[in-house]
Amino acid sequence: MLNSTNANRQAFGFAGFIAACAVLLACLVWPLQAYAQTESIEDLPNVLDARVSTTPERARLIVDLSGPSKFAIVSMDGPDRIAIDVQAFDIKILAPADVAGKGIVTGFTVEMADTGRARTILTLAQPAQVQQAYVMDAVADQPARLVVDLIPDKAASFKARVAADLAASQALQGAAAVTPSADQATQSPETEVRPLVVIDPGHGGVDNGATAPNGVHEKDITLAFALDLQKILIDSGKYDVALTREDDTYLTLNERVDLARKNKADLFISLHADTFQQSEIRGASVYTRDENATDVLDKVLADGENRYDIVAGFAVPQATPAVMDLLVDLMRREMRKSSFVAAQSLIKELEPSVALRRFPVRQADFFVLQAPDVPSVLVELGFLSNASDIANLQKPEWRERVVEALARGIGDYFESTKTTAAVAP
Ligand SMILES: [Zn+2]
Numbered sequence: 001m002l003n004s005t006n007a008n009r010q011a012f013g014f015a016g017f018i019a020a021c022a023v024l025l026a027c028l029v030w031p032l033q034a035y036a037q038t039e040s041i042e043d044l045p046n047v048l049d050a051r052v053s054t055t056p057e058r059a060r061l062i063v064d065l066s067g068p069s070k071f072a073i074v075s076m077d078g079p080d081r082i083a084i085d086v087q088a089f090d091i092k093i094l095a096p097a098d099v100a101g102k103g104i105v106t107g108f109t110v111e112m113a114d115t116g117r118a119r120t121i122l123t124l125a126q127p128a129q130v131q132q133a134y135v136m137d138a139v140a141d142q143p144a145r146l147v148v149d150l151i152p153d154k155a156a157s158f159k160a161r162v163a164a165d166l167a168a169s170q171a172l173q174g175a176a177a178v179t180p181s182a183d184q185a186t187q188s189p190e191t192e193v194r195p196l197v198v199i200d201p202g203h204g205g206v207d208n209g210a211t212a213p214n215g216v217h218e219k220d221i222t223l224a225f226a227l228d229l230q231k232i233l234i235d236s237g238k239y240d241v242a243l244t245r246e247d248d249t250y251l252t253l254n255e256r257v258d259l260a261r262k263n264k265a266d267l268f269i270s271l272h273a274d275t276f277q278q279s280e281i282r283g284a285s286v287y288t289r290d291e292n293a294t295d296v297l298d299k300v301l302a303d304g305e306n307r308y309d310i311v312a313g314f315a316v317p318q319a320t321p322a323v324m325d326l327l328v329d330l331m332r333r334e335m336r337k338s339s340f341v342a343a344q345s346l347i348k349e350l351e352p353s354v355a356l357r358r359f360p361v362r363q364a365d366f367f368v369l370q371a372p373d374v375p376s377v378l379v380e381l382g383f384l385s386n387a388s389d390i391a392n393l394q395k396p397e398w399r400e401r402v403v404e405a406l407a408r409g410i411g412d413y414f415e416s417t418k419t420t421a422a423v424a425p
Contacts, residue, residue, distance in 0.1 A: 041116045043089075044069065044116055045065040045068070045087075045089065046065070046066045046088060046090050046091065047064070047092065047110060049093055050063045050096075050097075050110045052097075053099070053100040054099055054103035055104075056103040058103075058104065058151050059103060059105040059122070059128070059150040060148070061084065061120060061147070063086060065145060066143065066144070067138075068144045069088060069146070071087070071133070071146055072085045073130055073148070074165045075129075075162045075165055076162060077162045079124070080123075080124040080127055080128075080158065082148075082150065084119070084120045084133075085113060086119075086146055087117060088118040093110060104124060104125060105150065126152055127153045127154065127158030127159075128151065128152055128158070129151060129158065129161070131150060131234070131242075132147075132241070133146070133148040134146075134242070134262070134263065139250070139255075194238060195266035195414055196239070196240040196242065196266050197233055197241050197269065198241075198243070198267070198374075199226045199229055199243050200226070200260075200270040200271065201219070201222035201226035201227075201243065201245055201271050202218060202219065202222040202368075203218055204219045204247075204248055204249050205248055205249050205250025207219065209273075210383075211384065212385075213390075218384055221393050222273060223247075224399060228400065232403055232407045239410070242263060242265070253306070253367045256368055260371055260374045261371050261374055264374075265374045266375070267342060267374070267410065267413065268377070269379060272305070272379065272381065273381045273382050273383065274305065276297060276300075276301065277300075281385070282382060283355040283357040283382065283389070284350055284379065284382055285356065285361070285362050285379075286360060286362070286377050286380070287364050287379075287380065288336065288342075288343050288361070288362075288378075289339070289365060290364065290365065292363065293362075293363060293364040294362040298363070299364060301380075302365045306365070335373060335375055338417070339369070339375045341413060342375050342413045345409045345413040346409035347360045349406070350405045353405040379406070381402060
């Protein structure tokens, strides 16, 4: 979730610019320097289309753009709304659509709020929060797009977010123009920042991943596990969670890594269920990245995994060039340490629940674990080359057991990072 209370996660540089002004029923204020980095307004993309689908459990806004752009999100009440501003030159929507479905969002409008800024306002039937928001580059026949997912929220936390957004606005405007009401002044906005876990269901779209002899694809298994893991983490109230894909979509390995990096994820978990030539190899394992694989089979596994982008018609990402910069090197080393701690935490909780491989914490050179600034692990849930694993991977109750164990492991990991932070001088 990338809502405005923790918008500082976004590397988009707009965190401080998110603002609402109460006098004019909340208008977002973006300082002029927002455009300083942009060559000119004409270079901004156009909004090509906007559509919203909703159910009572979740809603999704998709804004098609002629190119990638930056965005900011703010919550407003009276009535409850969420506004999304995108840097854009103009709006070129030919046929405005109604909200598809019934649920969280009852209506939406898209209009130019200011020069270089297109605003979408979602009218809410109930308090809601942004679960995740991201911009994707154009892929194949799909244009670049902004995706914003909403889920229901408690009335109190929605109100706190409205107040926080308002406070940010006032800070930006020197606070002179607007005096907060007593209610808003005494309300302490929710300041607790939850760690962001990015779950990456391996493969998708044209890339099926491994295929079991019974025809089951790895991409479907990883997605089912990812969705269940997302739910259990969100329900715990302790994390913000984003998925790299929520349906049968193809993403390059770089796009998966970029999503985690841009959103400053606190943990990246890639889920897989690959095949080994040796069908007797079975059980779950967790990998961290290292150019030196634990053993030759791990190297084969990682090489195969890294090749999937070629299968899908995309260039294989270049291996990170030798790191020259000492700081980057240090950061990478730090991340490797954190990744290793995360892998150990996951394995510790998986151990009593499911069969593990021998030496279940392993290393291999998976490109998808290349982020130098996000602790990253790859979970091989089991192998689609082993009959017992195939049976387990398709059982909902086995999936539940694994997902619960992973959620506990994630909890242990973040607990351990807290202790480390407290002890550190
Ligand atoms: Zn895989």
